[in-house]
Amino acid sequence: DAALLKLDRLQLRQLYQESGMPPLAFAEDLLMPVLQEIGERWSQGALSLAQVYMGGRISEELLKELLPDRTASAANGPSVAIVVLEDFHTLGKQLVCSVLRTAGIPFYDYGPLSVDEVVEHLKRDKIDILLISTLMLASALRIRQLKDRLRGAGLGTRLIVGGAPFRFDHTLWQEVGADAWSPTA
Secondary structure, three states: OHHHHOOOHHHHHHHHHHHOOOHHHHHHHHHHHHHHHHHHHHHOOOOOHHHHHHHHHHHHHHHHHHOOOOOOOOOOOOOEEEEEEOOOOOHHHHHHHHHHHHHOOOOEEEEEEOHHHHHHHHHHHOOOEEEEEEOOHHHHHHHHHHHHHHHHOOOOOEEEEEEHHHHHOOOHHHHOOOOEEOOOO
C-alpha cells in the first residue's frame, strides 16, 4: 500500500512487474485488498479523501495499460450494461469491463449514474442484465430503490452487484433486491 499512499505510479508499475502475476490476478489479489484497506483507513479518519481518490485513479490508469481491450463484434446473448450507482469510485467497474472485453462480451458502459438516470438508460437500451459496482454502503443501499423503480416501469432487468459493501456482508445483495453478486470481477 506504500506505493498507492505515496501516489507513486512508477513504484506501483514496478510492483506489478516484480509480482510475475497476470494483470487480473494482480488487480484482484493485491490492488483490491490494498484499496479496501485504504478505504477503511479513510473511514477511520487516518487518510484524506484525496489519498483514496488518487490511489484509485493510479490503480485505474495501471489497469488500463495492462488489461486487454478486445471488443466483441456481435451480440449472441443477453444485452449487458455496467454502471457505478451513485458513486464515483470506478476501479471495480474497470476490472469488470476488462473481463467482459477479454471474454468478447459486448456491453454498455454507463459510468457513474443516479437511480433515475439508470432507469432511463435501461428503458432506452433494453438491457437484460445490469452489473452494478459500488464502493460505499449508501450507494449499495440505493439498489433497492432501483429494483423498485424497474419493477414499476415493467422492466425485468436482472441486477448483478459487486463491490466492498457486498464483500463485507455476503447477504446484502439479497437485502437490496439484487439477483446475484460476485466478490471478484
